[in-house]
Amino acid sequence: MSILVFIDQSEGQIKKASYEAAYYGAQVASLLGTEAHAIVLGEAKEDLSILGNYGIKKVHHFSKSELNQFDAQVYSAILSDACKSLNTSVVIFSNNTIGKAVAPRLSVKLKAGLVSGAVALPELSNGFVVKKSVFSGKAFTYVSIQSNIKIISLNSNAFSIVKSTEIAEVVNFESAFPNTHINVVSTNKVTGEVPLAEADIVISGGRGLKGPENWGLVTELATLLGAATACSRPVADIHWRPHHEHVGQTGLAIAPNLYFAIGISGAIQHLAGVNRSKTIVVINKDPEAPFFKAADYGIVGDAFEVMPKIIDAVKKLKSQS
Amino acid sequence: MKILVCISKTPDTTAKIAFADNNTKFVTEGVQWIINPYDEWYALVKAIELKEADPSITIHLVNVGGADAEPIIRKALALGGDEAIRINAESNDSYYVAAQIAAVAKETNYDLIFTGKETIDYNGSSIGAMISEFLDQPFISHATAFSTEGSTAIITREIDGGEETDKINFPLIVSCQKGMAEQRIPNMKGIMSARTKPLKVVEPITIESLTSVVAFELPPAKAGVKLVDADNPAELVRLLHEEAKAI
Ligand SMILES: Cc1cc2nc3c(=O)[nH]c(=O)nc-3n(C[C@H](O)[C@H](O)[C@H](O)COP(=O)(O)OP(=O)(O)OC[C@H]3O[C@@H](n4cnc5c(N)ncnc54)[C@H](O)[C@@H]3O)c2cc1C
DSSP states (O other), rough: OOEEEEOOEETEEEEEHHHHHEEEEEEHHHHHHHHHHEEESSOOOOGGGGGGGOOOOOOEEEEOOGGGGHHHHHHHHHHHHHHHHHTEEEEEESHHHHHHHHHHHHHHHTTOOEEEESSSBBBBBOOOEEEEEGGGGGGEEEEEEEEEESEEEEEEEESSOOOOOOEEEEEEOOOOOOOOOOEEEEEEEEESSSOOOGEEEEEEEEEOSSGGGGGGGHHHHHHHHTTTEEEOOOHTTTTSSSSBBBBSTBBBBBSEEEEEEOOOOOOOOHHHHHOOOOOEEEEEETTTTTTHHHSSEESOOHHHHHHHHHHHHHHHHHHHH | OOOEEEEEEOOOOOOOOOEEEETTEEETTTTEEEEHHIIIIIIIHHHHHHHHOOOOEEEEEEEEGGGHHHHHHHHHHOOOOOEEEEOOOOOOOOOHHHHHHHHHHHHTTTEEEESSOOOOTTTOOOHHHHHHHHHTTOEEEEEEEEEETTTHHHHEEETTEEEEEEESSSSSEEEEESOOOOOOOOOOOHHHHTSSSSEEOOOOOOOOEEEEEEEEOOOOOOOOEOOOOOOHHHHHHHHHIIISOOO
């Protein structure tokens, strides 16, 4: 019996969400009195033994260039073989676009119950119960998994990491896999920007910013803080900002350490996507804006006057540290 | 070409989220039910657009749910589905629901199955991928654009930190999100014709559930906002640095 963590990479680099999954997997392993292993598909640019820093004992690496290109059908076939040969009892994924495509397929292959969007370690006092986010962040539910093999996909930023200096053993893994049916025509990565789903700090603008020409107030602060940028739905709908920045109930749901909202009213559908953020700051000129009820800090004021001063203060802070 | 669109019933986005019976039941009194926005705005409307371009296409809708799901199924028919199938079962387990849809899909051999990227209540984001595994077909998740070229689909999908465009032959399953299509409102003709479109009720196949919901919980209430004077924004920066330790 062991725990298997699926590590996913972007251009050969391990993603932040995968480190969280690795650490979470190691915690699950110690709850169950077993070891956490990891599996990596495709060529890697990094030394995979550093997964030991996150509590992984052994990394199974299937280093094949055909696997650099993600295909849920191919990946789930390999993972299913790996789970059988390693006698895996719990499989851990990150709840990102890749995890969402592979984990459910593996669930069907192995007849293994899946909880996606987990936010805490499983509770074992009464079966195997996992807490997950539901109603778009407005509530949680406790889900019991009844099958022998269990699959959990972990929400990003839900679980903080404590690193060690341990090193993992890296071994080769191989199995047969089907041919892909997908022919990739092009990929278009947003480079130089912090990926929104994984960002620690998010600076977000709403219709109160009046027009795309004013977004410098958002991007300048974001650059200073190494933050990602986001926006409310109408802002994406009227093409002031790209669709992938739209957060909320019908956009991306995020849970950064700091969510900084400028000129956003805080409609219930917007809050649904951001209310798991640890600290929320709201800048809005309307003291009645609903967002203040969900905020930790706020300024009632005109963003066009307040933001330049905030940017100056952050510059000062950064120059001191 | 035959398209199957999966339709789920969810509470309206403004619905009050509350629980009863020791936090084991979602309170449905006063809740308005809608078609899951991803299923309606993106999956269904995209299927309708494809049919408008090629009238030989047929669109079937499928829902796993009780008779109380019929109003939202009729609304989906009013928007543009040709006929609907309701699988008469209630379940919160994705594996059970996907198995039911796959069983229905096997009987018709659809070229294309659309789902929304997730439901806004359970946020499982797993039905589409599970159906594809039951049918052993390829799956493209988080699609933002879709077009066809003969027997091939050209799909743009979100990947972490960007997007990718793929070519892939039918049959396949696609989960849809923003960008696929624009929201529509049913017109009078659609609403009238929906009343007489076929809505077939079938009984579920026997299959076990792998998970079950034990209880719900609301997040702890916020302590309340700390307001900083608009004349002194530097104070906000100090608080974020020293008190919240967020920057
Ligand atoms: C089914 C459904 C799903 C939805 N999903 C989403 C979703 O996923 N995400 C989302 O964001 N919305 C969503 N919405 C829309 C949501 O209801 C709101 O309409 C939207 O969030 C409002 O965007 P906003 O706050 O940018 O704009 P507004 O509501 O127009 O608010 C602008 C705010 O800016 C403030 N302001 C104006 N000028 C200034 C200034 N100079 N300085 C400071 N503040 C200023 C105003 O006081 C106001 O509070 C959804 C709606 C529905 C019905």
